[in-house]
Amino acid sequence: xxxxxxxxxxxxxxxxxxxxxxxxxxxxxxxxxxxxxxxxxxxxxxxxxxxxxxxxxxxxxxxxxxxxxxxxxxxxxxxxxxxxxxxxxxxxxxxxxxxxxxxxxxxxxxxxxxxxxxxxxxxxxxxxxxxxxxxxxxxxxxxxxxxxxxxxxxxxxxxxxxxxxxxxxxxxxxxxxxxxxxxxxxxxxxxxxxxxxxxxxxxxxxxxxxxxxxxxxxxxxxxxxxxxxxxxxxxxxxxxxxxxxxxxxxxxxxxxxxxxxxxxxxxxxxxxxxxxxxxxxxxxxxxxxxxxxxxxxxxxxxxxxxxxxxxxxxxxxxxxxxxxxxxxxxxxxxxxxxxxxxxxxxxxxxxxxxxxxxxxxxxxxxxxxxxxxxxxxxxxxxxxxxxxxxxxxxxxxxxxxx
Amino acid sequence: xxxxxxxxxxxxxxxxxxxxxxxxxxxxxxxxxxxxxxxxxxxxxxxxxxxxxxxxxxxxxxxxxxxxxxxxxxxxxxxxxxxxxxxxxxxxxxxxxxxxxxxxxxxxxxxxxxxxxxxxxxxxxxxxxxxxxxxxxxxxxxxxxxxxxxxxxxxxxxxxxxxxxxxxxxxxxxxxxxxxxxxxxxxxxxxxxxxxxxxxxxxxxxxxxxxxxxxxxxxxxxxxxxxxxxxxxxxxxxxxxxxxxxxxxxxxxxxxxxxxxxxxxxxxxxxxxxxxxxxxxxxxxxxxxxxxxxxxxxxxxxxxxxxxxxxxxxxxxxxxxxxxxxxxxxxxxxxxxxxxxxxxxxxxxxxxxxxxxxxxxxxxxxxxxxxxxxxxxxxxxxxxxxxxxxxxxxxxxxxxxxxxxxxxxxxxxxxxxxxxxxxxxxxxx
Numbered sequence: 001x002x003x004x005x006x007x008x009x010x011x012x013x014x015x016x017x018x019x020x021x022x023x024x025x026x027x028x029x030x031x032x033x034x035x036x037x038x039x040x041x042x043x044x045x046x047x048x049x050x051x052x053x054x055x056x057x058x059x060x061x062x063x064x065x066x067x068x069x070x071x072x073x074x075x076x077x078x079x080x081x082x083x084x085x086x087x088x089x090x091x092x093x094x095x096x097x098x099x100x101x102x103x104x105x106x107x108x109x110x111x112x113x114x115x116x117x118x119x120x121x122x123x124x125x126x127x128x129x130x131x132x133x134x135x136x137x138x139x140x141x142x143x144x145x146x147x148x149x150x151x152x153x154x155x156x157x158x159x160x161x162x163x164x165x166x167x168x169x170x171x172x173x174x175x176x177x178x179x180x181x182x183x184x185x186x187x188x189x190x191x192x193x194x195x196x197x198x199x200x201x202x203x204x205x206x207x208x209x210x211x212x213x214x215x216x217x218x219x220x221x222x223x224x225x226x227x228x229x230x231x232x233x234x235x236x237x238x239x240x241x242x243x244x245x246x247x248x249x250x251x252x253x254x255x256x257x258x259x260x261x262x263x264x265x266x267x268x269x270x271x272x273x274x275x276x277x278x279x280x281x282x283x284x285x286x287x288x289x290x291x292x293x294x295x296x297x298x299x300x301x302x303x304x305x306x307x308x309x310x311x312x313x314x315x316x317x318x319x320x321x322x323x324x325x326x327x328x329x330x331x332x333x334x335x336x337x338x339x340x341x342x343x344x345x346x347x348x349x350x351x352x353x354x355x356x357x358x359x360x361x362x363x364x365x366x367x368x369x370x371x372x373x374x375x376x377x378x379x380x381x382x383x384x385x386x387x388x389x390x391x392x393x394x395x396x397x398x399x400x401x402x
Numbered sequence: 403x404x405x406x407x408x409x410x411x412x413x414x415x416x417x418x419x420x421x422x423x424x425x426x427x428x429x430x431x432x433x434x435x436x437x438x439x440x441x442x443x444x445x446x447x448x449x450x451x452x453x454x455x456x457x458x459x460x461x462x463x464x465x466x467x468x469x470x471x472x473x474x475x476x477x478x479x480x481x482x483x484x485x486x487x488x489x490x491x492x493x494x495x496x497x498x499x500x501x502x503x504x505x506x507x508x509x510x511x512x513x514x515x516x517x518x519x520x521x522x523x524x525x526x527x528x529x530x531x532x533x534x535x536x537x538x539x540x541x542x543x544x545x546x547x548x549x550x551x552x553x554x555x556x557x558x559x560x561x562x563x564x565x566x567x568x569x570x571x572x573x574x575x576x577x578x579x580x581x582x583x584x585x586x587x588x589x590x591x592x593x594x595x596x597x598x599x600x601x602x603x604x605x606x607x608x609x610x611x612x613x614x615x616x617x618x619x620x621x622x623x624x625x626x627x628x629x630x631x632x633x634x635x636x637x638x639x640x641x642x643x644x645x646x647x648x649x650x651x652x653x654x655x656x657x658x659x660x661x662x663x664x665x666x667x668x669x670x671x672x673x674x675x676x677x678x679x680x681x682x683x684x685x686x687x688x689x690x691x692x693x694x695x696x697x698x699x700x701x702x703x704x705x706x707x708x709x710x711x712x713x714x715x716x717x718x719x720x721x722x723x724x725x726x727x728x729x730x731x732x733x734x735x736x737x738x739x740x741x742x743x744x745x746x747x748x749x750x751x752x753x754x755x756x757x758x759x760x761x762x763x764x765x766x767x768x769x770x771x772x773x774x775x776x777x778x779x780x781x782x783x784x785x786x787x788x789x790x791x792x793x794x795x796x797x798x799x800x801x802x803x804x805x806x807x808x809x810x811x812x813x814x815x816x817x818x819x820x821x822x823x824x825x826x827x828x829x830x831x
Binding site: 003005006022026030047048049050051052053062063065066067113131132134135136137138140141142143144145146147148149150151152153154155156157158159162163164165166167168169171174175178179181182183185186187188189190192198199200201202203205206207209210211212213214215216217218219220221222223225226230231232233234235236241243245250252254256259262306307310311312313314315316317318319320321322323327328330331333342345346347348351352353354355356357 | 421422434438442446461462465466468480481483484531549550552553554555557558559560561562563564565567568569570571572573574575576577581582583584585586587588589591592593596597599600601603604605606607608610612614616617618619620621623624625627628629630631632633634635636637638639640641643647648650651652653656657658660673675676677678679681738741742743744745746747748749750751752753754756757758759761762764765776777778779780782783784785786787788
């Protein structure tokens, strides 16, 4: 019987970035209890949207609903000593802290490495910062754009002759989320042996710079750049490695040497395999042919050929394509969420298809929805004490939500 | 028998304080995604046994070789050395029963097997999870397919850019009102690699409680869908995303602006850029002061984000006028000094020369038998108080004899026999 791999694990999230958010969402799905600490005004992502028609209320941001699914919301105004003491209580009973609080603020919140090691030696801390905790730029400010810029991958994205292009959303932090998740798991493993927590420092810049395909290792060793590999190549660099316009959208033909036979067969010209090294043919006659071949087909027609022949062809899937694909459905990725305000919708659920690991998600929490429950359960406070700790305005929200 | 085939691993593999000390991993992956997964696991102290075949070299062994004329170019790839550091290397002909038998015997004492063959291949080799589970109930098997093991997509090969399209990310990527755009690196690969590493680590945690392993399919496409989940929710709310390039839906201005080259080249020629985000009205004021346009503060024309968004093109021109006169580094440092988020758009070379990364020892020297001292990146998961010594990637089949005689109980005579019959090798066939 599949079970929840992280059942019994308590995670405290004192963070606003996507890296911690997406990682702790995965932890929640896999069974951890994730306590998301929010200020009385709510996590900034609550204000980001997009929102469903008729809403813009901090409870229905698409980004928040996705990235914070499955968690409990605990409102603590960390500007107050009482709330900071409460955070310390939560950490005393937790296994993992995820934080991206700016370094300059950590000590005052009781989140410095030295303090945490002393106060909660079994706690694992995954600390995410844009540039790491040492060095001349440790305190530099960052946004999703500047994080992408500092990591290197962005310099290779976009069309030649146009500016470098940032990928959708915050991919610098999205990729970092897997690092956060993996590092937290590794720390739990270490604790089985040592009974001690770990402090793990992750720098978003380094995480990207370590994933620079072939271009990084070459440049890092001062090798001359390979033609076509050192700058932006847009949506393609050769006829067999490009995005093409088709009847109802865009298709992709991304073929490496072992797939050349299937490529030529798929486009109906198997005899031209012998000309694959003829540059004039490939960049002239064949390119024109492939453009036309795609232009007269729908995305599905291109894909049907890929299935029939086993060629690495693809198409640009829209959200609707993803949600209606029977094959994707069959992988078990979707989870239906029933949210009290935003209604019913589907979200990508488990990142893996696992024979023995279940993944379950509650909806993303309303602001402060779990403050009273968590504080009374974890600290044994009565309602009046909780009200005193979280402050009157937040308590109102709490009571309304409970 | 060649000298290298008898080599034992260096001392770097033996630090007992690392999180994965004592964990043995059979790595049947190649190219980027899989080796990137096991790169993280070996950085954590796992013993990773990378198995290739004499006729099945990791394809990147022959890419990025500085001097292709050397005797063994397949041992000299930069790409290969970066992502396969510290691993043990074997070359086994797994088409032959005796080769499969070696892997099965290794599986008896291994914690993990990870592979990125086309779906179905692992079953044909007799190394499916069901088979391995019978001989080692604790083993964890992780597959990294582009799509999934489900028909009809199980037979389709998919590279990073294919999968990025099929996973929806390409649809969301693009210049303002432009076409879908593919990533600059084969983005699905590092995502799949990280997901694969995370899957292994999660399954190891779970095994502490359950005592048994499991099978995990970490689909590259599915993991990419998880990176656009907010867009999928927004779509169900009736919000069709339009592409916005480097701009933001929340703040303005934000963009990349042309700069002079570090070598003094003009901004028109340098292809050098600085990224700037103005996240508050206060930062806007600081920006105007820094670029010597106090008149814009006094006029009050762009005082709030609504006004700035409406005049984004105009403001971009103003900022560009300032950035074009300086290098991207000088521009970013000037803006950071007044509290404005900014960074050069670092190229691979810019990463190499970056002062922040340099100050953190991001590049580590390792000795390579032919390439001499070369540079690989440091482990990125900094477990404070624990360090990892690094060494170059294995030469083809470098640790055949070590693994067979020290980790398994083959005799030297048996290894000689395996070599002469071509079951194991240290040169390509």
